[in-house]
Amino acid sequence: MLRRALLATAPKTGWTLEFDLPAGVTMGGFHHGTATQNGSHVTVVNAHYNGTVAAGASTEPYSPWFIAYGSGAAPLNCRVNGNKCDGSADRPPNAPNGLSVTGRTTRTVTLSWNAGTATDFPIIGYDILVAGVVKASATGTTATVNALSPNTTYAFTLRAGDSRGNLSALSAPVNGTTLNPADDTTPPTTPGNLRSKGRTATTVGLARKASTDASGIAGYDIADYARPMSAAQSVDGVADTGWEPLRGNFDQLRKLKSRYPRLKVLISIGNLPSYNGAGGPGSAAGIFDSIDLDWEWPGAEGHPGNIVRAQDKANNTLLMAEFRRQLDALTATTGKRYLLTAFTPADPAKTAAGWEMDVFRYMDFANVQGYDFHGAGSDNSWEPNRTGHQANLLRDAQDPYPFDFSVDRAIQSYLDGGVNPRQLTVGFPFYGRGWQGVVAGGSAGEWQSATGATPGQFQEEAGTRGYANLLATVPNCTVFHDTQSGSTYCFTGNGGQWWSYDDPWSIQQKTSWLRSKGLLGAMVWEMSGDTATGTLMTTLHNGLSS
Secondary structure (H helix, E strand, C coil): CEECCCECCCCEECCEEEEECCCCCEEEEEECCEEEEECCEEEEECCCCCCEECCCCECCCCCCEEEEECCCCCCEEEEECCEECCCCCCCCCCCCCCCEEEEECCCCEEEECCCCCCCCCCEEEEEEEECCEEEEEECCCEEEECCCCCCCEEEEEEEEEECCCCECCCCCCEEEECCCHHHCCCCCCCCCCCCCCCCCCCCCCCCCCCEECCCCCEEECHHHHCCCCCCCCCCCCCCCCCCCCCCHHHHHHHHHHHHCCCCCCEECCCCCCCECCECCCCCCCCCCCEEEECCCCCCCCCCCCCCCCCCHHHHHHHHHHHHHHHHHHHHHHHCCCCEEEEEECCCHHHHHHHCCHHHHHCCCEEEECCCCCCCCCCCCCCCCCECCCCCCCCCCCCCCCCCCCCHHHHHHHHHHCCCCHHHEEEEEECEEEEEEEECCCCCCCCCCECCEECCCCECCECCEEEHHHHHHHCCCCEEEEECCCCEEEEECCCCEEEEEECCHHHHHHHHHHHHHCCCCEEEEECHHHCCCCCHHHHHHHHHHHC
């Protein structure tokens, strides 16, 4: 019998015990805790009666225990709430070595190194420092440090970080000197923003408005990389001077990646043209981990005016194959794995029109649109005269439309095509869609007549409000939870406003269903709609983690 009395040096409310069974040892019934086993690794969560432990006290006489069968060796790698059972500190990774300079320009130095050696936890990333300040981060064994001064020598050091946040000692320093502009023979490159004269549209998710070229087509947003951020807006509390070669949202992403090395950031399109001293080739190097494609939609019109061709479906597959080929070629050079993902339709008809399921052999995963099933539209061109759920999990039995728009139906169309469920995420809206002049109809406005879209959070976009804005600006909206379809809506009363949106209740329904299907995870559009305390994101995280 193996028994572990848990002693608290500080008050604890809830504990999780983890350990590994030695080779040849099996576990019998567990007592005074709920145990789950994954291979040889055992995780135990407290019972309802022994979860609270006062400082200096222990869980006796209700300490967790079990019968072990085998060689009799003690469990290995014991931890309580992530800390070692014997109270000793985690061992950080060993300092990496082999740091060397492999490339230079007037503003950058590229470095490579040998992979570090893990101790208690696996290494998940590396920081490159100059004078004690992190200048770049990487998950592989190469990185480019940007925003350096020309013809200047820098002393670079390197440290490794593990999955628990433990940092290694610094490596031996190596000097790298940026090129003198007079000696730089690198040929200039032309920015590669896509402009298509109305043929396709891409979604900009980091800012509200995009700059336009002479054709009137959005090409880039200077807020993404050229607008200086104040200290209050900055991830690290440090304001931009306005002279950095990379500013704005992209620089904040760089800072986030430095803080969270496992964060992956995908960009939808193009290079950054120079603007007011910012941008230009190489200015955003090291921030983006791969490519996400947002073609709305191959084989079916998404944005009004898009050109739809019979060959779109085949061309979509060819496009993915070409991206995959070039990303794999880059992997052969850098040693880094690059993701290829896409935003894909929920409408089974659009899926059939534009997506060959064989395309998934080139992709890592797809973010399936799990919202905008019904709505009035900002110009009342969509469904202005009848309310409807915009993100229902299951088909509503009261739905009067002949087609089936639901998360379940959308995902099933991919599963039926043979797509691995671990290549699918579900889109969650952090905003609501609303109608006004809604008749109660004996059903609190559900599927009832309306007079059009409500006023929106933004003047140019009627019928939509972020979740937090909706809660704050639409008073007396009684909330209803449709348990049959997994939908949330609220209604201000006969002749008033009716809103369809996700809240913690509906997110819990969806995450439970998502896990039951074995899907990969969730995608959110978009984070600014959440409350200041992250109500929806916290619920989503907890639902996916439970």
